[in-house]
Amino acid sequence: MAKLRVHNFSTSLDGFAAGPDQSVDEPLGVGGRRLHEWVFQTAGGRRMIGETGGTTGVDDDFFERGFTGVGATLMGRNMFGPIRGPWGDADWNGWWGDDPPYHHPVIVLTHHPRPPLEMQGGTTFHFVDAPVERAVEQAFAAAGGKDVRLGGGVSLVRDCLRAGLVDELHVPIVPVFLGAGERLFDELGVLAGYACTELVASERVAHVVLSRTR
Amino acid sequence: MAKLRVHNFSTSLDGFAAGPDQSVDEPLGVGGRRLHEWVFQTAGGRRMIGETGGTTGVDDDFFERGFTGVGATLMGRNMFGPIRGPWGDADWNGWWGDDPPYHHPVIVLTHHPRPPLEMQGGTTFHFVDAPVERAVEQAFAAAGGKDVRLGGGVSLVRDCLRAGLVDELHVPIVPVFLGAGERLFDELGVLAGYACTELVASERVAHVVLSRTR
Numbered sequence: 001m002a003k004l005r006v007h008n009f010s011t012s013l014d015g016f017a018a019g020p021d022q023s024v025d026e027p028l029g030v031g032g033r034r035l036h037e038w039v040f041q042t043a044g045g046r047r048m049i050g051e052t053g054g055t056t057g058v059d060d061d062f063f064e065r066g067f068t069g070v071g072a073t074l075m076g077r078n079m080f081g082p083i084r085g086p087w088g089d090a091d092w093n094g095w096w097g098d099d100p101p102y103h104h105p106v107i108v109l110t111h112h113p114r115p116p117l118e119m120q121g122g123t124t125f126h127f128v129d130a131p132v133e134r135a136v137e138q139a140f141a142a143a144g145g146k147d148v149r150l151g152g153g154v155s156l157v158r159d160c161l162r163a164g165l166v167d168e169l170h171v172p173i174v175p176v177f178l179g180a181g182e183r184l185f186d187e188l189g190v191l192a193g194y195a196c197t198e199l200v201a202s203e204r205v206a207h208v209v210l211s212r213t214r
Numbered sequence: 215m216a217k218l219r220v221h222n223f224s225t226s227l228d229g230f231a232a233g234p235d236q237s238v239d240e241p242l243g244v245g246g247r248r249l250h251e252w253v254f255q256t257a258g259g260r261r262m263i264g265e266t267g268g269t270t271g272v273d274d275d276f277f278e279r280g281f282t283g284v285g286a287t288l289m290g291r292n293m294f295g296p297i298r299g300p301w302g303d304a305d306w307n308g309w310w311g312d313d314p315p316y317h318h319p320v321i322v323l324t325h326h327p328r329p330p331l332e333m334q335g336g337t338t339f340h341f342v343d344a345p346v347e348r349a350v351e352q353a354f355a356a357a358g359g360k361d362v363r364l365g366g367g368v369s370l371v372r373d374c375l376r377a378g379l380v381d382e383l384h385v386p387i388v389p390v391f392l393g394a395g396e397r398l399f400d401e402l403g404v405l406a407g408y409a410c411t412e413l414v415a416s417e418r419v420a421h422v423v424l425s426r427t428r
Contacts, residue, residue: 013385013410013422014399015229031404171227173387175410175422179403185228189393190245196227196389201415206422208227208389 002140003147003167004074006157007066009184010035010172010205016181017154024082027095031178038174038204039063048101058202062170071146073102074139076156077110080125086112093117094125105142109135109156132159154182164193166212173206216354217361217381218288220371221280223398224249224386224419230395231368238296241309245392252388252418253277262315272416276384285360287316288353290370291324294339300326307331308339319356323349323370346373368396378407380426387420 011017012035019029026032039045043054044063054060078084081092094100094117103122110127117125126142128135139148150160160166171184185191198209225231226249233243240246253259257268258277268274292298295306308314308331317336324341331339340356342349353362364374374380385398399405412423 014402014405015397173420173422175413175424177399177402177405179405183229185391188228188391191228191391191393199389199415199417199420201413201420203413206387206413206415206420208387208420210389 002071002143002145004136004139004150004160004165005066005070005147006150006152006166006169006171008036008039008063008170008172009152009157010038010174011184012178012181013173013175014177014179015183015185016178017152017157017184019178019181022078022082027082029178029181032181034176034178035174038172038202041204058200058207059172059205062172062200062207066149066170069147070104070149071143072104072139073106073149073151074135074156075106075108075151076153077108077112079151079153079156080108080110087114093119099123105139106151107135107139107142132156132163133165136160136165154184157184158186158188161188161191161194164212168212169194169210171208171210173208174204175206216285216357216359218350218353218364218374218379219280219284219361220364220366220380220383220385222250222253222277222384222386223366223371224252224388225398226392226395227387227389228391228393229397229399230392231366231371231398233392233395236292236296241296243392243395246395248390248392249388252386252416255418272414272421273386273419276386276414276421280363280384283361284318284363285357286318286353287320287363287365288349288370289320289322289365290367291322291326293365293367293370294322294324301328307333313337319353320365321349321353321356346370346377347379350374350379368398371398372400372402375402375405375408378426382426383408383424385422385424387422388418389420 019032022029042060042063046054099120100123106125108127113127113129194210195213197211200207233246236243256274256277260268313335314337320339322341327341327343408424409427411425414421
């Protein structure tokens with residue numbers, strides 16, 4: 001069975017997976033970059049931005065795992081860009097330049113559909129206005145038998161957790177404070193149906209993996 | 215210099231260090247016991263409750279560290295008991311029976327002073343109505359040159375963090391969800407003046423140690 005997987009969804013010690021006030025200059029909200037600094041110290045993270053060097057080991061292994069066996073990505077509209085409401089005449093095509101690091105179909109959940117956007121390197125953004133369960137189905141169809149990676153943002157991951165749609169969730173806990181933003185584990189009640197299946201720390205990050213138990 | 219130290223202050227994955235609705239039957243709030251189950255799997259934790267066996271290693275080492283070099287404990291009134299407001303004619307003498315596991319002076323911060331309460335085994339509870347800075351001073355005086363352990367509860371630890379009074383804070387992150395209760399890292403803003411000095415995981419718990427940097 002293909003899975004819906006969340007990887008490298010870093011949170012701060014105070015529980016925030018995104019800072020407040022997302023904007024063009026702060027795609028992850030104010031302070032949000034600090035959640036992902038560990039990625040750029042790994043060999044895989046450095047390779048992703050065209051650099052060499054970086055660490056191997058626990059952090060690198062977890063980072064790389066997020067790219068294995070994935071045939072499509074599902075993301076919320078706010079992860080695709082900072083524009084809210086109608087697209088207007090902005091020619092926004094994502095944060096990632098002409099060759100986004102997906103190389104497969106990306107389903108973007110939005111109340112404002114627009115034509116598919118084909119990028120270089122095999123990434124095509126498909127804009128879908130649908131209930132979350134239906135969007136997940138579309139992502140699985142696009143993945144052609146492989147797994148679907150749920151990219152974010154925070155509110156979409158929470159929606160999918162609440163609906164029991166997530167099969168595997170990897171949360172790197174980074175020992176920094178954001179003070180404000182969007183908490184990942186909020187308004188979920190006592191999240192049932194998930195168990196911690198991995199708990200490993202490097203010097204920089206504590207990695208938690210939750211897996212669906214039913 | 216003697217230090218103000220917090221140890222074994224377990225939080226859930228969703229950030230709660232105590233469950234909601236503390237009562238005589240639920241000293242740690244509803245669900246709060248789950249935060250401390252790891253303690254009773256360690257050799258030190260089992261010894262504390264008169265049992266044998268238990269694990270050695272990371273969890274046990276962290277548990278035991280909380281008892282080393284401590285000359286006094288400081289706690290909030292809600293950690294001492296479930297009674298709110300005036301003491302009335304209740305003869306409440308803490309959660310811990312006739313021989314509490316402190317064996318040194320314990321300063322209880324309360325707006326309702328009462329005479330000191332001398333227990334078996336060297337524990338005496340002193341009830342102090344004072345600003346938190348003054349209560350910390352009294353605890354250091356009572357500790358006779360040794361460190362002071364800040365026992366809790368959550369709101370007192372937050373007050374002391376905000377005031378920059380805590381020197382060392384050990385937080386075991388336990389991969390369970392409480393869904394509600396008191397969050398440790400809440401309303402603190404971007405907690406400045408602290409750095410993560412240790413990050414270690416066992417199979418059960420991720421241990422984070424924050425130390426004051428100034």
